[in-house]
Amino acid sequence: MTEPSSRQLRALGFVMLLSPATRLLPGAAAREAGHAGWLAPLLAIPFSILVSLLVGRAMSKKEPGEGLGELVIRRSPCVGRAFCGLYALYLALYAGFALRSAASRFIYTIYTGASPLLFVGTGLALALIAALGRPVRLLRTAELFRPLLILTLLPILAAGLAQADLLELLPVTAGDAGGLARGALISLGTLGFAILNTAVLDTGEARPAGAMAGWCARECVFFSAIIVCVLGRFGPELSGALTYPFFALVRNTGLSGVAERIEALVTALWVLSDFVLSAFSLMAASRLLRLSLGLARGPSRPGSVPPRTLATCACAAAALACALMAAPDSRTLRYVSDTLVVWVNLGMCGALLLLTLRCALSSAPPSCSS
């Protein structure tokens, strides 16, 4: 079997999306679309499938060993290189934000009043070690983490659904259209991050264009289930006001007769998602940075530090700076998390999608100009 396989990519996408999906989507959907918020991810299904088909079509034209970055640069050398550099910076900063956000969740759920520095430092060290390794290792790790996280999620969702007041999911009226569109866009941005960026590390053999389409639909249904549980328990107003509504749900969910409190366990296991997300972001950022600077190929001089290590460390430094400076307090973090990152992510993913579209629509094989 050639790695990465479709299964590994789906596992990677699932594991790294858990963190943003539970942090962002329930609150955002509640604020944007109120009682109808649970529909937002479902509305994103056709668009996410379209994006995955587009990426799949572009990727079908690549050679083994190449990822989306190489394709983009081969199709538009100058613009592609510049964009890859910018996108690498974005991913590095995103890794920092993911670490800061994970630290905030720890502080919110368990370590009240603790400094985020320890969590950020530990997370970054682990992510850096993983990012310096081979991508396939991270993919295999995600494959191992996925069943564990699913096993954790299922009882939470089951208990959440059992306690949900389904009247909170109604009404859905024409007046919700605007909010639903924004909610769907946010869901699409969250999923698009995984669809587009996993393609950066997808250096295996070309696979069918629709390989990820079913996965996209399942992820959207899964997002919707999370939102149903949160909205059903707290209603849209309270959900929108809570810092982490999903973790408030977890905090108030006990498995009767098994465990009264499970938030510490869940918060601890979510580290797996944070780890994969930040390590993946660093790894993809490093790859794009090297592509942008033309350091992807060519042997390094004996005794010198390999370009890959240098690029990954540079990205980790940017991530650290972002984690330490982007959100000095929880109020700023909330703005960064709920607004800034959402729209910047949509912008960056949108731009990458446009370049991918060019690759997908080109009939002739791309010229080797780099």
Added chain:
Amino acid sequence: MRRGVKRLCIAALAAALAALSGCAESIYDNYRDVGSLQIVQAIGIDGEPGALTLSAATGADASGRPPLRLKCEAASLDEAMLRLESMAGAGELFFAGTGAVVLGPTAAESAAQWLDALTRSKVFRLDTGVYVLKNAAASELLCGKNAPEDVFASLEALSRRLRRTGPAPAASGDALARGLIESGAALAAAVELSDGEPQPAGFAVLASDGLAGYLEGGAASGAGLLLSGAQGEYLTLDGVTLELMSAGASSKPEGGTVCVEVCVKAGMVEAPAGSSLGSDAAWEELEGRLASVIRGRVEAALGASARMDADFLALGRRFEALFPGEAAGFSPARALYEVTAAAEIVNAREYADSPYGGKP
């Protein structure tokens, strides 16, 4: 050589994890010695934001340590908790295990603020049961002379009784917060002190702007029935004892009228010797009487809602969800209610040959 360095690094990292186990005082400060923890099981709040009295009670301890009863005055909940910790002596107060919050009558006037504080708190759980004490300060229940030996056990027993026999299970903090936000009013379990022990006393009607009042007797039963169905209450009609088994209620706006339909199912429990329940007519008469009692209760609850102009039954929210076109501007005070009730009595205990000669 490189492989050796790698292995050394891995071993060093693995060893470093030992400091993060949380099983001893380590590099972070979240460690708590279980032996020294005084786990707060119930808190009581009196007063208003800015000048509150917080009381706390720990539970019975397997080590034989006597339960702690503490109270203090402070300007805010967090400040009060900090003060209580300093009063706890050698032990360490642990508030995260709090299972019941009791609001005194004065605190109930600012229930919205206290619920907001609980919702934002990083210590308390939102699903903690909230009780409103009607006839005494909350500190009286937790720290008074006649306070129960184990306050939480008393409140737990009360909670079980409310679940089993009504009028409704005690609402949790998140349910009350949701009710206040969405409907402007919510029903909290009301409690009365009798010889130091908490006893059920219907509902306290919490509103966004304070305590709107209390529901007792039939009104409380009617509200409980509409909110959470029948709770296993026993009713005696003409000497025949019935157990309410289940109830279903539906409501919808029709023009300017709110139509409420209630259907209850009751089981025959006891009938005096010589009861003439063998005929369908007698059985139906009893069902009619039960329906009449239930209708009276529901009307009493709706009447209280109209009088207080507090939508604690969340009818407006229900109409908004199910009948969005007709729900605009629903006000309990302006609505006209039309209540219909139906009752079915069954031989739930499956007497082979009913001692009162009733239907099998």
